[in-house]
Amino acid sequence: MKEITKNLQKYFATKDGSFIDELNDKDKIIFIKELSNVYFRDHLYGEYRSDNNIILSSGSVNHEVFNIPEALKFFIKYALDRDWYGYSDSRGRLQTRVALASYVNTFFDNEPYNSENICITMGATASISALFEYISKNKIKRSGQKLSALCAVPNYPPLVKSMAQHFDVELVELNDYTEGSISLQPVIEKIKPETPVIFLQTVINPSGKKISENSLADLIAKTSENTLIILDECHECFGEKVFGPSRARKNVIRVNSLSKEFFMPGMKLGWFIADKKFIDGYYEYASSSYGSPASFFYLLIEGLAIFEMHRQKGIELDKKFFSEYDISSEKLDELFRDYVQQINKNSKAVIDNRLFAIKRLKDAGFEVIEPSHSLNILIYIPGTTDSYTVFLDLLHNTGVSVYPGVLSFIFSKPYVRISPNVERSVLENGLNKIINFYNS
Ligand SMILES: Cc1ncc(COP(=O)(O)O)c(C=O)c1O
Structure with missing residues (x-):
């Protein structure tokens, strides 16, 4: 048996x-x-x-009970009406990456990102699995044996399994719920100079507890640029959004998707943020494995990023962001109003x-x-x-x-x-x- x-x-x-x-x-x-x-x-x-x-x-x-805003459905229909489902850049359409970079910069004082730090993906499961494969095959000098990598748990079984297909995974439990936020000390203690990859969630599924931002900064500070830290940020929603500056360090890869915060798990859409050189190398991997994400959804992601950036800042919509599209000013106002109302609700x-x-x-x-x-x-x-x-x-x-x-x-x-x-x-x-x- x-x-x-x-x-x-x-x-x-x-x-x-x-x-x-x-x-x-x-x-x-x-x-x-x-x-x-x-x-x-x-x-x-x-x-x-x-x-x-x-x-x-x-x-x-x-x-x-929980629908996505009509505005987001409008962006999908708009793309369909114009037959926007051709081949595209393996990192995703440039304008969409520009919009995403502006959105993710909202949470930092120094605007650390631009379009070259962004790669659009088919959701977190697909992208994390692709990242493990890409990193293990291309970014690490190996002697034939799998290298020992660290994975914080609780974690999501498909992601841990895909990590184990490429690395010798050491599980590190983070189940101390005595403090308001979770400490990464058990992981920090295990880091060695030769650790190739550390994988963790910044808000833990299933507890919904956030990793202490100071503890994350300590972990990042302890690594050299040879250790890649993959942060699964999918659950970082419906609570305070605090992203310390060290998340923008070169060896940090930040993965997100539309599944949790935006209620679209079946659309299989997301992105990761990484150093430009890392993404330049990943382009070759993406183009020779899955080609590109689904181009049909670029306007949805772009519109979402622009709307969400304005909602987060609490400002009126700057319609210049949509100048290359044939959407009237009144329609944009209506869509944005609906978006803000529905997301807040x-x-x-x-x-x-x-x-x-x-x-x-x-x-x-x-x-x-x-x-x-x-x-x-x-x-x-x-x-x-x-x-x-x-x-x-x-x-x-x-x-x-x-x-x-x-x-x-x-x-x-x-x-x-x-x-x-x-x-x-x-x-x-x-x-x-x-x-x-x-x-x-
Ligand atoms: C921690 C975590 N990461 C990723 C995912 C899946 O992300 P996606 O739906 O984008 O593949 C899940 C799904 O439950 C999850 O819990």
């Missing part, structure tokens, strides 16, 4: 995470990725699929849902790791011993799905994740079912 099947059987038989502790990091990564396949493919959306299930595990929002709803769920779960006596950012809440239900068992017990007995923390490489405690961005009555119903199941 294959090792992985045996391990899955052992795990489901013992109903506690203890056997995972015995695996080395390489086997842990393979095991957790396979367990997440079982979760999505075989269980939640396989054998136990039901239209009656209340899904509080999506990691995203319910799109029937969505942000408020995300934060309200977060507060509502936190209160309900705390009042019920559950331990809640209160998020400062993003779309999720991490909880521990007293008396439970394994997060996957919590998922199965809840789904079978109440029809509510939660996301087991073990799938995010959380081994210290059986935390489960709740994504509360569904219609309020559905959320209330789902939370009541969870609480009644464990408290009665």
Whole structure:
């Protein structure tokens, strides 16, 4: 029998995470990725699929309740009407990269970026996997063996698995929730001069806790330019946006996508920011592997970057940014007004849902790791011993799905994740079912 099947059987038989502790990091990564396949493919959306299930595990929002602004749909339609779906630069269309550079500069005093620091991608999963491959094949002198690289966990299984395909990955747990923000000290202590890559999330999925900006600056300061630091910034939303100046250092690669902050996980769009020389080299990799991102979406990303930059600054739209398009001044005003209104409404709803769920779960006596950012809440239900068992017990007995923390490489405690961005009555119903199941 294959090792992985045996391990899955052992795990489901013992109903506690203890056997995972015995695996080395390489086997842990393979095991957790396979367990997440079982979760999505075989269980939640396989054998136990039901239209009656209340899904509080999506990691995203319910799109029937949380729509993207009409303005963004307008940009997509505008591109379609003009048949803008030809081949393009492998880094993405220049005007779109110019707009993105202006947007990301909004958060810095010294405008550290220009279009040559930006590469448009097909979302974070695709870009991080491509980055690992590109870096391992092109940026590192090797002696044939995989080099030892550091990966902070909790993390997202597909990304950790893709890292392990190119590096000998050492997992470093960051599960100290005693402070308001998370310290990177456990990772900092492991950095060696020869460490090729460090991979971490700046706001952690699933807890929604932010890495301390000072701690991130310390980590960056400890590395030489030969160590590449990949920051997954996808969850850096729905909370204070603070980006310290050291994030703009040459060996830092900042990855983002439209999946979380802008509710478009199925559009598979994003970007990364890096040193110009790194991106120049990456061009060759992109052009000979996937060609380019989907050119059809460039105007969407460009319009979003320009609108969001103005919204963040709280200023009127400067219509000069759209001078090469045939969109009237009145239409631009209308689109921008709608954009600001809808984004503000969505942000408020995300934060309200977060507060509502936190209160309900705390009042019920559950331990809640209160998020400062993003779309999720991490909880521990007293008396439970394994997060996957919590998922199965809840789904079978109440029809509510939660996301087991073990799938995010959380081994210290059986935390489960709740994504509360569904219609309020559905959320209330789902939370009541969870609480009644464990408290009665
Ligand atoms: C930390 C993290 N990074 C990346 C992703 C996926 O990004 P994308 O949808 O852009 O591929 C996820 C999805 O849940 C995530 O949690």
